[in-house]
Amino acid sequence: MQLYKDQELKIYNSLTGEKEVFKPINEGHVGMYVCGPTVYSNVHLGNVRTFMSFDVIFRYLRHLGYKVRYVRNITDAGHLENDADVGEDKITKKARLEQIEPMEVVQRYTVDFHNVLSTLNFLPPSIEPTATGHIIEQIELVKAIIDNGFAYEVNGSVYFDVHKFNETSQYGKLSKRVLEDLIHNTRTLDGQSDKKNPQDFALWKKAEPQHIMRWPSPWGDGFPGWHLECTAMSTKYLGETFDIHGGGMDLKFPHHECEIAQNEAALGKSPVNYWMHANMLEMNGQRMAKSTGNTINPHELLSGDNDKMSKAYSPNVVRFFMAQSSYRSVLDLTDAGLLASEKGYNRLMESLGLISNLKASNASSIHINEWLKKCYEAMNDDFNTPILIANLFEGGKYINQVKEGSETLTAEDITLLEKSLNTFLFDVLGLRKDEKTQAGGGDKLAGAVDVLIKLRQEARANKDFALSDQIRDELAEVGIILKDGKDGTTFSIN
Template sequence: MSLYQNNELRIYNSMNGEKEVFQSITEGRIGMYVCGPTVYSNVHLGNCRTFISFDMIFRYLKHLGYKVRYVRNITDAGHLTDDADQGEDKISKKARLEKIEPMEVVQQYTIDFHTVMKQFNAFPPSIEPTATGHIVEQIEIIKTIIDNGYAYEKNGSIYFDVVKFNKDHHYGKLSGRNLEDMMANSRELAAQSDKSNPADFALWKKASPEHIMRWPSPWGDGFPGWHLECTVMSSKYLGETFDIHGGGMDLKFPHHECEIAQGEAAHGHSPVNYWMHANMLTLNGQKMSKSTGNSILPVELFTGDNDFMQKAFSPSVVRFFMMQAHYRSILDFSNDAILAAEKGFNRLTEAMKLMNQLPISKTSSVDVASWKSKCYAAMNDDFNTPILVAELFDAVKMIHTINDGNATITKEDLDDLSTGMNAFFYDILGLQNAQEETGGSLNKGLDGAMKLIIDLRATARANKDWSTSDKIRDELAAAGIALKDGVDGTSYSVE
């Protein structure tokens, strides 16, 4: 019996704004698609929040025993700098500016993205398809949409006919808009546009002679529109209707709206059962954005080399910081907030170490079973990680109370607690402790050396040679190593 059979998972569906009991299309299996990055620059921390949120969701679904096929694309073509006809493909533009091949741009930033995701301990998706790898499929679906009467050709480009589509379907249902309002309130029209209506969007763009990224098509050389790749790749790998589609909140309109339109225009039915949107990470109260300079790169955070934070933070601390907020809430990133998260995180990892050496009793005065069920209840309620974290701190308190002899626990319960803590901390929240992050082996030599130093200092202290013992402590502190004199001896921690 799998866990999902006795856990009622509820997911907030952006389509109707309600938490719904999750039911997969195929028993025990889930298809999940998440819009990936456009690889024309380094991913910043805001981009990462979305992928970390969905990594947590992926992890919990797997934990519940589902077989999840998680598809996350790499956009390596077709993402225009703007929606006007003179709009340039972002990757082409970068390649032109740096005088390199577009695929060099793609390769460089794809590698960067993977590196960062690995640092954040995010699982790779099951399939990571690229737009350029699916040009043939995109051309095919355009033909289908044209055949179904929802697209038209103009000067070698193909546009989706939103007005026509809206007569038979509702364009705007995900983002709560309707076409009439949008047309009435749209900003100045691009007068020179080939579109018959400003709300229409490109499925295929004709390539100008100097455009490097181009593919042959029935309509001449060109490149695909941005929205199309997700429709094509999700339906190819997950089917015409699949369980979960995720992405950043900012993709809700127009990107996801267009995906729905394309799916319905091509296949005649809705492509997705549950739409999930991760909210934005802000910096100084403003959305992170590369173009405005209001963004921070993960590497700048890990090294401390940035203008916003007073010190460096490890990937797990950053991840933990994100997990302390709900994925649907806007989260503001600040020095004070991450500093507070780091302290809490350390307290959590220390307690987990302590958990492994707790005294065993014949009876338990703590209720591990109910603790565990509260953890599951939190996650089952639309992946409420902040509540889960609060429960984890409840367990921290439990561990200390037992350690202090004010509560007791049986071997069975302790095993249960330990299994639970490890599952939620490592497997589901995807956190790691400091040793794991640095690879563990690095600390071995240091451990030996520190043991020697601590022994020498213990001898000095036993001889009441305070000047020596304080000199050791102070100079180590200056070197970034803090000594902690506990009841059971001295331990150390590296900043």
């Protein structure tokens, strides 16, 4: 279904600083590139937050009926320490410290990256290119930039001439930085003497004798610059100009700024129509950093094997927690926040489990179509997942009101409500259906609790109140709360 024809999606464009109506270059098709990980260590939870934001965006675009080509790269060479033009390659350094091959490092942490994302129910991208698999394309790109007069070669390295570029374009347009200010605030560092100006950045670096990862080029053995890799891979698979480029806020400058400059210098056109940036993840109000100990990795969060959180949290709860904040907002990871999200998630799943047992009426007192419209309006407003979730809770409230008899729904509206909740929870937000979340409340779980409720009723009838209380209390200890009412005993998951 081509739902996009009836929906007006607006995206916050980092380039213009405004929300803009989304109009793809080719109707019905979307090209989206997201900067992937540098695979020299276990994936950082902050990176997971970024990739999860774009997973939801990918899911919603597909839900609207777009054919999406989603390209997310793997950086397996050329990313130097401190994101600079000098220093050691991050992957080579890890390989040297562990006395293994660089590609062993790449393999180990690429597998870890995929395992984490699979556990959290990410959809795989359409294409996942590697930097080392596109050396030829990068060399050709450097040649074009040199031929157009925007780069120069010195001692086997090639640098982008930012000042020359700025004569015909604007370096800093994405990050809103002015070149004159950059010049004023830049110190000349040792090891950068080959550059005409400190602001120039490497397109190709000469490999010193000790540098393991190296390739032949017209300028001698070397390796590509980090910024160049994404320009080569994005334009190869999405064209010289494509719809969406995403990444973390920390990549806006210099990485994405350099991508724009490279594309304009080589191809004469701006590469991207909509730049999107996900904001940072903090923990307990502080920046996450290994140096301060204020850090937790995905494995630790999901297993509970850490001293930062009171318990383990399921992948569904982690996804739900992250979706309760806009992708453009700083998100503070706290135990209290995760516990609150877990309760909200369980409450929503409990409501969804009741829907198949609702009794239909001849008329509806609730306007489900209006409610559904609000769900789409939230997502169409720059993928506003917090507002969407607020509306989903409203849908859960409708279910409880109909169950209690204070509101009514026709069979058709019950079907629409159930379908819509399932669509937004599982297809769009990417929660994974499990035993607890199946329609009907999880038949196996509900059946087991019903057996215990009957045993408790028998105990009470036999005046064995100690056993009755024991069943209630032990269920409560595992988060299943029994509620005695005039219509019998029901349960909820806390």
